Amino acid sequence: xxxxxxxxxxxxxxxxxxxxWVAAAPELEEDIALANxxxxxxxxxxxxxxxxxxxxxxxxxxxxxxxxxxxREFRNCLLVELPNGDFAVTMAKLLFLAAYQLPLYTAxxxxxxxxxxxxxxxxxxxxxxxxxxxxxxxxxxxxxTAESHRRMQSAVDEIWPYTHELFQPDPTAPVDPAGLRxxxxxxxxxxxxxxxxxxPADGWAPEGGRRGLHTEHLSYLLAEMQVLHRxxxxxxx
Amino acid sequence: xxxxARTLPGAGDGGRTPSDDTSRPANGPxxxxxxxxxxxxxxxxxxxxxxxxGSLHAPDAELALRNARDLYTRRQEGVSIWVVPAAAITASSxxxxxxFFDPAADKVYRHPTFYEVPEGAPHx
Amino acid sequence: xxxxxxxxxxDGPASGLLDQVExxxxxxxxxxxxxxxxxxxGHAVDADPQEYFTALIEADQKIEPRDWMPDAYRRTLIRQxxxxxxxxxxxxxxxxxxITRAPSLKRKAILLAKVQDEAGHGLYLYAAxxxxxxxxxxxxxxxxxxxxxxxxxxxYPTLTWADVGAIGWLVDGAAIVNQVPLCRCSYxxxxxxxxxxxxxxxxxxxxxxxxxxxxxxxxxxxxQMAQDAVDRWWYPSLAMFGPPDRDSVHSAQxxxxxxxxxSNDELRQRFVDMCVPQAEVLGLRIPxxxxxxxxxxxxxxxxxxxxxxxxxxxxxxxPCNRQRMARRRRAHTEGAWVREAAAAYAAKRAGRxxxxxxxxxxxxxxxx
Numbered sequence: 001x002x003x004x005x006x007x008x009x010x011x012x013x014x015x016x017x018x019x020x021w022v023a024a025a026p027e028l029e030e031d032i033a034l035a036n037x038x039x040x041x042x043x044x045x046x047x048x049x050x051x052x053x054x055x056x057x058x059x060x061x062x063x064x065x066x067x068x069x070x071x072r073e074f075r076n077c078l079l080v081e082l083p084n085g086d087f088a089v090t091m092a093k094l095l096f097l098a099a100y101q102l103p104l105y106t107a108x109x110x111x112x113x114x115x116x117x118x119x120x121x122x123x124x125x126x127x128x129x130x131x132x133x134x135x136x137x138x139x140x141x142x143x144x145t146a147e148s149h150r151r152m153q154s155a156v157d158e159i160w161p162y163t164h165e166l167f168q169p170d171p172t173a174p175v176d177p178a179g180l181r182x183x184x185x186x187x188x189x190x191x192x193x194x195x196x197x198x199x200p201a202d203g204w205a206p207e208g209g210r211r212g213l214h215t216e217h218l219s220y221l222l223a224e225m226q227v228l229h230r231x232x233x234x235x236x237x
Numbered sequence: 238x239x240x241x242a243r244t245l246p247g248a249g250d251g252g253r254t255p256s257d258d259t260s261r262p263a264n265g266p267x268x269x270x271x272x273x274x275x276x277x278x279x280x281x282x283x284x285x286x287x288x289x290x291g292s293l294h295a296p297d298a299e300l301a302l303r304n305a306r307d308l309y310t311r312r313q314e315g316v317s318i319w320v321v322p323a324a325a326i327t328a329s330s331x332x333x334x335x336x337f338f339d340p341a342a343d344k345v346y347r348h349p350t351f352y353e354v355p356e357g358a359p360h361x
Numbered sequence: 362x363x364x365x366x367x368x369x370x371x372d373g374p375a376s377g378l379l380d381q382v383e384x385x386x387x388x389x390x391x392x393x394x395x396x397x398x399x400x401x402x403g404h405a406v407d408a409d410p411q412e413y414f415t416a417l418i419e420a421d422q423k424i425e426p427r428d429w430m431p432d433a434y435r436r437t438l439i440r441q442x443x444x445x446x447x448x449x450x451x452x453x454x455x456x457x458x459x460i461t462r463a464p465s466l467k468r469k470a471i472l473l474a475k476v477q478d479e480a481g482h483g484l485y486l487y488a489a490x491x492x493x494x495x496x497x498x499x500x501x502x503x504x505x506x507x508x509x510x511x512x513x514x515x516x517y518p519t520l521t522w523a524d525v526g527a528i529g530w531l532v533d534g535a536a537i538v539n540q541v542p543l544c545r546c547s548y549x550x551x552x553x554x555x556x557x558x559x560x561x562x563x564x565x566x567x568x569x570x571x572x573x574x575x576x577x578x579x580x581x582x583x584x585q586m587a588q589d590a591v592d593r594w595w596y597p598s599l600a601m602f603g604p605p606d607r608d609s610v611h612s613a614q615x616x617x618x619x620x621x622x623x624s625n626d627e628l629r630q631r632f633v634d635m636c637v638p639q640a641e642v643l644g645l646r647i648p649x650x651x652x653x654x655x656x657x658x659x660x661x662x663x664x665x666x667x668x669x670x671x672x673x674x675x676x677x678x679x680p681c682n683r684q685r686m687a688r689r690r691r692a693h694t695e696g697a698w699v700r701e702a703a704a705a706y707a708a709k710r711a712g713r714x715x716x717x718x719x720x721x722x723x724x725x726x727x728x729x
Contacts, residue, residue: 012466019473022457023688026696027272028450028480028487029293029304035477036307039470046466063465087699136299143709144702151698228464228522235580237464237522237572271498272704274491292488294497296703297710308481328427 003173008048009076015042040126067229079162088155098131103183111174142195164205280317385544423549426492446486447511516679523590529569531598547619600666602629
């Protein structure tokens with residue numbers, strides 16, 4: 001079930017970060033767009049974690065997995081747990097996440113596991129929209145004003161190293177992410193070029209999320225997310 | 238700023254000052270550095286006409302279309318959306334044949350928003 | 362949470378009110394069918410604009426954006442619709458405060474959708490105000506400058522998860538009681554916006570009710586949390602209907618113009634009468650020792666809210682006024698570079714502005 005946790009935790013943590021934007025977006029229309037994307041990711045997370053819990057067969061439902069695991073048990077990539085930063089950082093994170101999730105969900109929608117294929121088929125359509133949204137904003141920020149260009153380039157530079165972890169080989173998964181990096185680059189590089197942004201050089205490649213070795217940020221994120229649920233063991237909400 | 242020139246508080250005589258919208262590029266930035274206004278039309282289902290559902294602000298047509306999807310159709314698939322710069326719309330008055338409206342004064346008006354949405358429109 | 366159903370009667374606590382929304386919509390259509398007074402054949406009426414305006418109002422016809430209208434009517438509508446829009450936007454904050462800590466993923470999703478709806482409703486209302494010839498930017502500036510108000514209720518803090526339930530049940534409940542008559546407002550864009558908003562908000566009150574019901578029937582700590590929230594939100598919710606009729610400044614003229622259909626005190630009474638049986642279903646106590654059925658009036662007698670407190674909160678000295686405004690200002694200020702970037706990009710694409718120039722960051726210079 002580790003590959004399901006990886007997918008589900010990516011979506012859950014991404015949703016949690018996007019939820020932090022509520023009532024803080026640059027414009028009201030964008031508040032609505034970010035909430036939509038958060039709702040999509042949260043919806044995918046719930047289906048994936050529910051399925052993971054059923055496969056495990058230990059009686060854990062989506063909430064048990066979301067609220068009662070510690071950071072060392074989370075399997076999400078480091079990219080999604082990074083703080084939101086400014087709007088440019090959030091859009092860089094979304095662009096790279098969506099450019100990874102789109103080919104991944106597309107491949108998974110044809111995999112032998114029918115339940116997973118159905119979840120991926122739904123998520124693929126949603127992620128295509130997330131990619132579109134991030135692309136539009138990357139173009140506008142990259143090719144907007146001098147300040148927005150500077151911020152967007154800085155955001156891309158900051159987040160780029162974390163994209164390598166997304167394509168770590170996992171031969172046991174229904175779709176091995178290692179084979180998706182070419183598609184990722186084929187999506188991302190033209191966007192960066194059109195946005196007049198420099199594609200960062202590959203180099204430092206932090207990783208560990210898939211093994212439960214996270215950044216310092218995740219524990220704080222979980223502390224906030226889990227505080228109420230954990231304060232009332234066994235309660236229903 | 239369009240409609241208000243005739244009747245905003247302080248306009249006094251209800252005169253017919255030309256709207257400054259007419260001198261602004263259709264999708265150029267509005268005053269205060271804000272984003273211009275767009276009118277949104279939605280076809281809820283195949284076989285039905287597009288209907289005006291409301292308006293929104295966006296910097297350009299691409300984002301206006303995305304924002305319209307988020308705001309007026311939420312999660313529905315398969316609908317068709319038009320967005321039109323509000324400043325590009327030329328309007329008659331609701332009672333245009335009435336004597337106290339000079340037909341020559343027709344000009345861009347802002348947007349008679351929230352027309353009825355047809356039955357079966359998304360999420361209503 | 363699936364399979365856990367609270368015994369909400371009908372379509373929820375607001376089902377009777379939703380019927381009234383449907384009726385208001387039917388009335389709007391019927392008025393449109395009837396057509397305007399004095400012009401059965403659609404031809405010109407050589408009338409004085411003021412008289413014609415008054416005739417439209419008396420015939421229960423809608424006033425539309427390009428119609429002549431008295432300046433004071435326009436001013437009143439701009440003030441009221443803007444205040445309403447600001448309330449939706451500021452109102453995102455107290456509930457948004459709990460999105461990251463919602464105690465189940467299902468509750469998190471519902472709350473996100475609800476707060477998103479509030480942003481949408483704010484946008485509908487700003488758009489309705491814009492038909493009166495004021496821009497959203499101007500209204501936002503007036504809000505940020507403290508020159509336009511928003512509902513005082515959002516200046517109270519959400520201290521526990523149960524507050525999210527109490528806001529849904531009491532605050533949204535009061536809002537619906539207030540808003541349903543506005544579906545019949547004489548100004549067309551506002552009436553249509555309210556019809557749409559009331560329909561979308563029907564789920565808001567229901568989710569609040571369900572949160573409280575679940576807590577009230579949960580562990581002792583949860584039950585206490587629910588009662589504490591109701592204790593804190595009851596009187597501020599009563600105050601949402603505004604000052605008592607004897608002190609209400611704008612009421613008489615607004616009633617004559619059919620912007621307002623019922624007085625503050627009438628709506629407040631309607632809200633109390635609606636809440637009492639719902640509180641019984643919840644198993645929670647309304648914190649009013651004087652609350653009792655009055656068979657003569659066929660209504661509940663109740664203790665009025667502390668109007669002095671209401672005035673203090675409106676004038677800026679509520680628990681969270683400064684915090685709410687600071688957050689709104691920060692989002693606006695911190696978003697400025699994004700809005701400017703999008704406008705600059707659009708201008709370049711449209712072939713205007715400095716199309717050929719690339720961002721100055723190229724040569725390492727910081728942005729202006």
